[in-house]
Amino acid sequence: MNSYSTAARTHHASHDELIIENVALVKRIAQHLAARLPSSVDIDDLMQAGMVGLLEAAGNFDAGRGASFETYAGIRIRGAMLDDIRKHDWTPRSVHHKYRQVAEAINAIEHETAQPAQPAEVANRLGISLDEYHRILADSASSRLFSLEETIEEPGGRPAPSSAMRTPEQELDRTQFKGRLASAIDALPERERLVLSLYYEQELNLKEIGAVLDVTESRVCQIHGQAVTRLRAAMQRTDGAEDHG
Secondary structure (H helix, E strand, O other): OOHHHHHHHHHHHHHHHHHHHOHHHHHHHHHHHHOOOOOOOOHHHHHHHHHHHHHHHHHHOOHHHOOOHHHHHHHHHHHHHHHHHHHOOOOOHHHHHHHHHHHHHHHHHHHHHOOOOOHHHHHHHHOOOHHHHHHHHHHHHHOOOOOHHHHHHOOOOOOOOOHHHOOHHHHHHHHHHHHHHHHHHHOOOHHHHHHHHHHHHOOOOHHHHHHHHOOOHHHHHHHHHHHHHHHHHHHHHHHHHHHOO
């Protein structure tokens, strides 16, 4: 048997071993994401997408680059799951429509008063009850688990191009967008900033955040929805100001 055949067989065995040894990683990532998603999302579908990511990771992994396979595979697995979720957007159009209405109402109130819009003010502007307002926030919050930039920039839409696919103009726009977003986050009430940090940076789910803040999961959902909607309204105002500048 020649050395080429032996090397190929060794590579194949190593490839299979990487997959077998990391099936549990796929399950852990799927469970973590599922805790941040509506119950209508099937964890088996997440795992199936994650296995595709694991297979690609095993085929492309280069140990010479320094990163461990688990770290590399975790990124590819989670990315494959998120791509599958984006592809099969489960959120009804009515949720996106109501979310935009709330954002527009917040935008108008804060433009008029130069103060953070209060829930009762927004509900009154829309002609709905406070309970309905909180339901809209909860529905919109449950549909968002991607990066905060994607959440603000494209609610319910396709994600922005990856950095490798952006033109220089798109890269500049994204840098400016992130700068405006950082300023808008700084202007949020403290509790809303904390919830966003725990959700998007620490990747806690709403129940875990509730335990940290000692409030109910539904209250965290309301705070998250309020923060995201307030941010989007703020970004719309800065976009409008630039257009007229």
